[in-house]
Amino acid sequence: MALIKSISGIRGTIGGIPGDNLTPLDIVKFTAAYGTWLLQSSAQTEKKIKVVVGRDGRISGNMVKSIVNSTLSSLGIDVIDLDLSTTPTVEMAVKFLKADGGIILTASHNPKEWNALKLLNNKGEFISAEEGKLILSLAKKESFHFTEIDKLGIIDNNDLMLDEHIKAILNNPFVDTKSIGISNFKIVVDVVNSTGAIAVPKLLAALGADDVIVINSEVNGHFAHNPEPLPENLTELSREVKAHKADIGIAVDPDVDRLCFVCEDGSMFGEEYTLVAVADYLLSKKPGNTVSNMSSTRALKDITIKHGGEYFSSAVGEVNVVNKMKEVNAVIGGEGNGGIIIPDLHYGRDALIGIALFLSHLATSKKSAKQLRNTFPDYFISKNKVTLEQDVDVASVFEKIKSKYKSHPINTDDGLKIEFDNDWVHLRTSNTEPIIRIYAESNFETTADNIAMRLIKDIQESILQVV
Numbered sequence: 001m002a003l004i005k006s007i008s009g010i011r012g013t014i015g016g017i018p019g020d021n022l023t024p025l026d027i028v029k030f031t032a033a034y035g036t037w038l039l040q041s042s043a044q045t046e047k048k049i050k051v052v053v054g055r056d057g058r059i060s061g062n063m064v065k066s067i068v069n070s071t072l073s074s075l076g077i078d079v080i081d082l083d084l085s086t087t088p089t090v091e092m093a094v095k096f097l098k099a100d101g102g103i104i105l106t107a108s109h110n111p112k113e114w115n116a117l118k119l120l121n122n123k124g125e126f127i128s129a130e131e132g133k134l135i136l137s138l139a140k141k142e143s144f145h146f147t148e149i150d151k152l153g154i155i156d157n158n159d160l161m162l163d164e165h166i167k168a169i170l171n172n173p174f175v176d177t178k179s180i181g182i183s184n185f186k187i188v189v190d191v192v193n194s195t196g197a198i199a200v201p202k203l204l205a206a207l208g209a210d211d212v213i214v215i216n217s218e219v220n221g222h223f224a225h226n227p228e229p230l231p232e233n234l235t236e237l238s239r240e241v242k243a244h245k246a247d248i249g250i251a252v253d254p255d256v257d258r259l260c261f262v263c264e265d266g267s268m269f270g271e272e273y274t275l276v277a278v279a280d281y282l283l284s285k286k287p288g289n290t291v292s293n294m295s296s297t298r299a300l301k302d303i304t305i306k307h308g309g310e311y312f313s314s315a316v317g318e319v320n321v322v323n324k325m326k327e328v329n330a331v332i333g334g335e336g337n338g339g340i341i342i343p344d345l346h347y348g349r350d351a352l353i354g355i356a357l358f359l360s361h362l363a364t365s366k367k368s369a370k371q372l373r374n375t376f377p378d379y380f381i382s383k384n385k386v387t388l389e390q391d392v393d394v395a396s397v398f399e400k401i402k403s404k405y406k407s408h409p410i411n412t413d414d415g416l417k418i419e420f421d422n423d424w425v426h427l428r429t430s431n432t433e434p435i436i437r438i439y440a441e442s443n444f445e446t447t448a449d450n451i452a453m454r455l456i457k458d459i460q461e462s463i464l465q466v467v
Contacts (some may be wrong), residue, residue: 176364231268
C-alpha cells in the first residue's frame with residue numbers, strides 16, 4: 001500500500017510488492033544501506049561497528065527485527081538487541097553503550113499494518129537529511145559488500161537499558177520524586193498494547209506513584225484503538241479516569257515518544273499543552289530558550305516570554321527541532337503532538353521524562369490537572385488532513401494557494417504557513433503518510449475549524465486544477 005522514505009525513516013505497510021511496501025526485500029536493502037554507510041563512515045578505524053536495535057510491540061516487530069539483525073550481522077556489524085523497547089530508550093542506549101548507531105523498529109502512531117526503520121547516528125539522534133540522502137543512494141544502487149564467514153557480526157541481547165533510562169530520569173535535578181510520592185496520585189495509563197506497558201508502570205513505580213491502573217496492557221500489537229493519542233482515540237481512557245476517580249490519565253503512543261494527559265473530570269488536557277505544561281515547570285527552575293515546530297501552539301511562546309526566555313520555531317520533524325534547539329541553546333523543545341525534548345537527558349522526544357516532569361509540576365503546584373490546565377492561555381488548533389492520490393503535484397497546489405493568499409504573511413520554510421492577524425494555518429506534506437496536513441490555530445475553536453475547512457476546500461480545488 002505504501003513505502004515512504006524521509007527524514008523520519010523508512011516507513012511502509014507490511015506485505016505486498018517490493019518497492020511499493022515494506023517487504024522483507026526492502027528491509028534488507030535499507031538496513032544494508034544503513035550498515036554500509038556506517039562502515040564507510042568509520043573506514044579509517046579498525047574497530048568493530050556496533051548498532052543498537054529495539055522495537056515496539058507491533059505484530060510485525062519480531063519478523064522485522066530478525067531480518068534487520070541478520071542483515072547487519074552479514075555486513076560484519078555487531079548488534080545489541082534490546083527487543084521490546086521504546087524509541088527514547090534505544091536513543092539513550094546508543095550513548096550508554098557507546099554504539100555507532102541505532103535502528104528503532106516502529107511506525108509510531110500509524111496503524112498495525114505499518115512498520116518502519118528509524119535510523120540513529122552515534123549520538124543516539126536521528127540522522128540528518130544529508131546522511132539520509134546518502135543512505136537512500138546506497139540503497140538505490142545496492143552498493144553492498146557482505147562479509148566473509150569468519151567476520152560475521154555478533155548478536156547480543158540486552159534487557160538492562162530501560163532501567164538505565166529510568167535511572168537517568170530520576171537523576172534529573174528537576175524530577176521531584178519526594179513530592180510525587182507524598183501526593184498519592186491515582187493514575188490511569190493507556191499504553192495501547194505496545195511497549196508503554198513495560199516502560200510506563202516501571203517508571204511510575206520508580207517515581208513513587210503506586211496507585212496505577214493500566215488499560216490495553218497486553219503487548220500484542222493489536223491496538224485497541226487508533227494508536228495516535230488524539231482526543232477521539234482516548235474515550236476509553238477518559239471513561240476510566242472518571243470511573244476510578246483518578247487524578248490524571250496518561251496516554252502514550254506505541255513507541256513512547258508522544259505523550260498526552262486526561263484531567264480528573266475526563267476532559268482532555270490537550271496534546272498541544274503537554275509541552276507547554278512541562279516547559280512552564282522547567283523554565284521556572286531553569287530559565288532559557290524554547291523551540292517547537294511551526295505546527296505547534298503559540299502558547300509555548302507565551303509561556304517562554306513569561307519566564308524571560310526567547311521562543312524559536314523550526315520546520316516539522318524531530319531532527320529539525322533538535323537542530324534549532326542546538327543552534328539557540330534551548331533548555332526544552334518539542335512538538336505539539338505531545339513530543340518533549342529535554343537536552344539535559346538527550347536530544348530526542350521522550351514521553352518518560354515528560355511524565356516525570358509533568359507529575360513533578362502537578363505535585364509541587366498542589367493543583368488538580370484541570371486547575372493546572374486553566375493557568376495556560378487558551379488556543380484551539382484544528383488538525384486535519386487531505387489524503388493524496390498518487391502523482392499529485394503538491395508544489396503546484398501550494399503555489400496556487402500561495403498566490404491566492406499573497407496579501408497575507410507567508411512562511412515557506414516547511415510547506416506553507418499563512419498568518420491571519422492573530423490566527424494561522426500551516427499546510428505541509430507528511431513525512432510519514434501520503435497526506436497533506438492542515439493545522440489552523442485561533443483563540444476560538446470555531447474560527448480555527450473554519451480556517452482549516454476553507455484551506456481544505458482550496459487544496460481540493462487546486463488539486464483538480466493541476467491534475
